[in-house]
Amino acid sequence: xxxxxxASFALLVGACTDPPVEPPTPPPAAVEAPxxxxxxxxxxxxxxxxxxxxxxxQLERSGWSFAQVLGRLDGAEHQGLHPDLSRLSRESPSxxxxxxHLSADIDAVGDGIHRDLVTELADARRxxxxxxxxxxxxxxxxxxxxxxxxxxxxxxxxxxxxxATPTCGEVRFLYRLAYALETDGGATVGSRLPVHFNVVFVxxxxxxxxxxxxxxxxxxxxxxxxxxxxxxxxxxxxxxxxRFPAGFETEFGGxxxxxxxxxxxxxxxxxxxxxxxPLESTPDVARLRSDPTLRADLxxxxxxxxxxxxxxxxxxxxxxxxDRAVSWxxxxxxxxxxxxxxxxxxxxxxxxxxxxxxxxRQVASVAGLIDRLDNGTCTGCHQAGTSAGFxxxxxxxxxxSGVTNRLAQPLSPHLTEERLRRRAKTxxxxxxxxxxxxxxxxxxxxxxxKGYIDVRANQPCLPEAHRSHLAAGAQWRCSQATGxxxxxxxxxxxxxxxxxxxxxxxxxxxxxxxxxCRSAEVTSRVLTRRYTSALFGQHGYADKVxxxxxxxxxxxxxxxxxxxxxxPPLLGVPLGRAYRRCxxxxxxxxxxxxESGGLTPDIxxxxxxxxxxxxxxxxxxxxxxxxxxxxxxxxxDAHHPCREDHVCQAIPYQLEGVPEAAGxxxxxxxxxxxxxxxxxxxxxxxxxxxxxxxG
Numbered sequence: 044x045x046x047x048x049x050a051s052f053a054l055l056v057g058a059c060t061d062p063p064v065e066p067p068t069p070p071p072a073a074v075e076a077p078x079x080x081x082x083x084x085x086x087x088x089x090x091x092x093x094x095x096x097x098x099x100x101q102l103e104r105s106g107w108s109f110a111q112v113l114g115r116l117d118g119a120e121h122q123g124l125h126p127d128l129s130r131l132s133r134e135s136p137s138x139x140x141x142x143x144h145l146s147a148d149i150d151a152v153g154d155g156i157h158r159d160l161v162t163e164l165a166d167a168r169r170x171x172x173x174x175x176x177x178x179x180x181x182x183x184x185x186x187x188x189x190x191x192x193x194x195x196x197x198x199x200x201x202x203x204x205x206x207a208t209p210t211c212g213e214v215r216f217l218y219r220l221a222y223a224l225e226t227d228g229g230a231t232v233g234s235r236l237p238v239h240f241n242v243v244f245v246x247x248x249x250x251x252x253x254x255x256x257x258x259x260x261x262x263x264x265x266x267x268x269x270x271x272x273x274x275x276x277x278x279x280x281x282x283x284x285x286r287f288p289a290g291f292e293t294e295f296g297g298x299x300x301x302x303x304x305x306x307x308x309x310x311x312x313x314x315x316x317x318x319x320x321p322l323e324s325t326p327d328v329a330r331l332r333s334d335p336t337l338r339a340d341l342x343x344x345x346x347x348x349x350x351x352x353x354x355x356x357x358x359x360x361x362x363x364x365x366d367r368a369v370s371w372x373x374x375x376x377x378x379x380x381x382x383x384x385x386x387x388x389x390x391x392x393x394x395x396x397x398x399x400x401x402x403x404r405q406v407a408s409v410a411g412l413i414d415r416l417d418n419g420t421c422t423g424c425h426q427a428g429t430s431a432g433f434x435x436x437x438x439x440x441x442x443x444s445g446v447t448n449r450l451a452q453p454l455s456p457h458l459t460e461e462r463l464r465r466r467a468k469t470x471x472x473x474x475x476x477x478x479x480x481x482x483x484x485x486x487x488x489x490x491x492x493k494g495y496i497d498v499r500a501n502q503p504c505l506p507e508a509h510r511s512h513l514a515a516g517a518q519w520r521c522s523q524a525t526g527x528x529x530x531x532x533x534x535x536x537x538x539x540x541x542x543x544x545x546x547x548x549x550x551x552x553x554x555x556x557x558x559x560c561r562s563a564e565v566t567s568r569v570l571t572r573r574y575t576s577a578l579f580g581q582h583g584y585a586d587k588v589x590x591x592x593x594x595x596x597x598x599x600x601x602x603x604x605x606x607x608x609x610x611p612p613l614l615g616v617p618l619g620r621a622y623r624r625c626x627x628x629x630x631x632x633x634x635x636x637x638e639s640g641g642l643t644p645d646i647x648x649x650x651x652x653x654x655x656x657x658x659x660x661x662x663x664x665x666x667x668x669x670x671x672x673x674x675x676x677x678x679x680d681a682h683h684p685c686r687e688d689h690v691c692q693a694i695p696y697q698l699e700g701v702p703e704a705a706g707x708x709x710x711x712x713x714x715x716x717x718x719x720x721x722x723x724x725x726x727x728x729x730x731x732x733x734x735x736x737x738g
Contacts (some may be wrong), residue, residue, distance in 0.1 A: 066503065079258070084473040088260040089466045093196040094453055096438040098264065102193060105265040109191040109218045113137045116275060116308060116722045117315075129187035129737045137308055140315040140672055144306070145280065146181040152284040152302055152369060152583075153178045155581045160285065163733055174290040176584075177729035179283060183236065186734035187223040193217070193242065194437025195453070196268070198258055203251060203467045204356045204480055205323075211254040214273055216242045217435050221443060224732060232664035232732075233443040235725040237283035237432060238425035244273035255473035277320060278306045281425070281433060283728050284369075286721070287584060289615035294563070294588045295373050296617035296688070297721055300581075303421045305366040320365035324357065324623050325420040328383045328579035331363065338387065342395040345416070351442050352415055353403040355482030368422050371583035372720065373617040374534040376486075376503070377428030377542050379567035380583035382423060384416040385540045386570060404481055404514055411512030413540035418484055422580065427543075428457030428485040430501070430690045431720040439693070439725075445664070448724050449693035451715025457485040464489075484526065486543060488519055497522035498546055499644070501558055501677065501686035504530035506544045521546035524642065526553040533618055534588075536565040545686060551594045551607070554621045556645035557677025559686060560609035561619035563590045592619070602674070615719050617688040622650070623675050632694070633705045633713060635678060646678035648716030649695060663730050673698070677717035685717035690726065692718045 093099060103111075103124055110121040113135045120158050121134050131138045153160050158178040167173040183189045188501040191417060193216065200212035218240040223233035259265045280300045289297040305320040331338045341363050351357035371380050379386055388396065396413075399406040406412045417423040425432050434455040441449070454462075464483070471478040486503040488496050497520050498504060504521055505513060507530065508572060521528040527549040533541045548554055566587040568574050574582035592598075596609040604624040610616050625647035628634065635646050658666040679691035692715050709715075721727045 076101070081474075083257040084470050086466055086470050089473070090258045090261060090264060091198045091462050091465045091469060091470045092435075093264050094435075094438060099193045099195070100436070102196065102265050102268065105192060106270055107196075107216060107265070107268065108341065109193070109240070109242075110135070112275075115270060115311070118310075125192060127192070128183070128185050128189045132185045136310070136313060136315045140308070140317045141306070142184040144317040145282070145304075146184055148304065148367065149179050149181050149282060149284045149302060151202045152300060152578075152581060153444065155576060155578070156285060156300075156584060157582075158287075158584065164664075164730070165334045167729070172290050174288055175703065176285060176287045176291065178285055179238070179728040180731075180734055183222065183238070183732040184221060185736065186222065187737045188735045189220060189731075191218045192220045192221050192235075192440070194235075194239075195435045196264070197200060197435065198253065198469070200240075200255055200258070200472060201464070201465050201478075205358055206245075207358070207417040209249065211246045211251040212220055213247050213267065213276070214244045214526060215247065215561065216244070217437065218242065219437060220512075222236065222731070222734070223443060226664065230664075232445070234445070234448055234664075234731060235437075235439075235443065236731070237431065237433070237726050237728060239281045241279035241281060243276045243280070245276050247272050247274060251472055252475055255469045257690055258469055259473055275308075278308070280304045280306065283432070283726075284556075285584075286728055288729070289613055289721075293613035294590050296612035296719065297373060297615055298584055299372050299432070299721070299727070300369045300419060300583065301372075301425060303370060303425065304366070319366040321361045321366055322421045323364075324359040324416075325365050325368055325385050325422065326359065326363050326387060327365035328386050329577050330365075331387055334490065336361070339395070341387075345412070346395065346397040349397045349399065349402075349406075349412065352412065353405050353478055354401065355405070355419065356480045357406075357413075357419070365579065367578055368420075369578060369580040369583065370422040370432060370617060371580065371586075372426065372432055374565060374588065375432075376531070376687055377534045377536045377539055378426070378565055378583070378586060379538045380422075380569050380580045380586065381426040382417040382539050383420055383579060384413045384585045386414050386579070387667040388540070389538065405484065405517045406512075407514045408512045410509075411514075412542040414512060415484070417540065418486075424485060428455055428460075430455040430685075431723075433724040436459040436726075444725065446695045448663075449712055450691065450723070450725075451679065451693040451710075452681060452684075452691040453672070454681070459681050459684065460487065460489050469568060484517070487517070495519035496518055497524075499527050499683070500555065502546050502547060502551075502684070503543050503687070504546050506530045506532055506542075509541055512541050525555075528553065531562070533559055533561070534563045534565060536567055537571070538567050547593070551596070554594065554607050556607070556623055556675035557619055557686075557689075558621045559618040560594055560596060560621045561590045561592050561612070563588050563618060590618070596621070615721060620676070620719075625673050625675050630673060630674065630700050631705060632698075632701050635709060635713070642678050642680055642683050642714065644678060645675050645712075646694075646716050647673050648676040648678075648692070649698075650674035650676065650719070651722060658730075663724050664732070678714065679717050680712060680714045688716040688720050690720055690723060691715040 114121040116137045160178045162178045195217040197215040203212040220238035221235045284302045285300040287298045292298045309316045439449040468478040528546045530544040532544045568585045574585045602624045608622045610620045630649040
């Protein structure tokens, strides 16, 4: 007992009269093996998307067709790679519920519009030159002629910053509605439509470094995309619901409304219920304007989270959010209908909003803060740096698209830049580093994350008078490499917090084909009593615009190869388009790529005219392939994007006078010509055949 007491006491005072007891020799400690040294992942090895047509088709064959994805949700096996939607409606409770929900919401957009709308071409012919509003024909959603194809897969590990619970981001499978049918003459015709389904999955993997490393030079992408390793989260939809042709909207050059929704599917006893989810960071304008207390809460939240807003890593709480949105083109980047925070915080109602500090990387004024918030909404994103309101259109299947209905570039200008940031973030996570969370404005040109670069004519910019709204490190200017250009607001809406501009030449001497030759003043009407509604933006068609020429140019049909004509908006060219005839040398397309490997500003592309107008009035199949009218327009590729409301169209391969080698070289490089958005029938809901409905 004495020894024990002494030993216990020794623990306290460190002394004892008894002789010390030698402790037993411990066994040798196990030596831990050194952690394996992982090779560095380099930027070029990182995969952030799948856009190759052959790779997408392989993914569909290996379990990622739209029908197979729905089959896993339904707990069933839907047969066939691309079953028609009539059959899919019978086999899939999920698709049946989705189609019913979307049909109702698409019809609701059109039903609220106080103008004539028709669905079929035969009905449009009752109006002069078919100039009447067109609804989306929702029969496509259950037609035996229609199907849904995979258009792209996007790896979004960067979105782990925006999830309320810890995740390794998302994987997004983008699908597009398409059709293929046999004509009375026996020919098969088809097209894609501006109806997109973004099916979002969240990886089960919680080790984000391990998940990032799987995307570093994978042997096969379908090996990474194991269905058992991904859980379904939601479906995001982007659908052109209504379109007004240019002959009806002569100043806008045409208008179109897009329905934006996020949907969840609940299945109970084989019954599928579709519910709308709140739209990410998109405020419910009507509700906030009618509830001063809720609006004050939003203002306070913005003040408390200005640092996150500046970084682009914020998520607006659900109590402020809308569950649907309607976005409008054209001239969309500067229209109030697409800028919900500008609608909420007009110049006389910005009390309580915080003033940014000098340490912020993006915002430098209260107006700049509102612009940053606008850009983060679904409608703001839909109309800033996009191609026809979409960021990913996907590669064309030549067997479906025909000759004159194809894209040279499947990505928007914003996504072309953005995928480099995502690649860098994936690389940093794979190498165990902390990535920079900052997200650029969707109009920002960073050219491979080398910093902001000067942009050429027709590209978006911030006019000198508005530069105080952006931090100095987040600005870019107009390039002077090909002549004097100045950033000017070419579509001005005085109710918008920050109006973005385009780089335009200072005089007619600086004009090149494809440049905007007009400016516009927009009068937004969505806040006036007559046009307000619970669904903010539904009445964007009521906006007014007045355009005027910037240069003294003819607008008739007198063309030459030496002087420019300004093609007016009523032809479907928003803000006009400088145009001239091609020379014999330009028609060969052999001088489009310069000796230094660059791209000439303009190209002898395909233009419309009376033949195109005739095709618009008819079913375009069998008509458009015969149009080979040529004229000088803007050239485009991945690093030379088109201006707002234009897309990069593929050069038809059968152009007379073009050597096969020259045409193939341009196609392989992704070079095309800029054309107004709705000149491509895959980007408009009208001009297509009547969908066939079985039963």
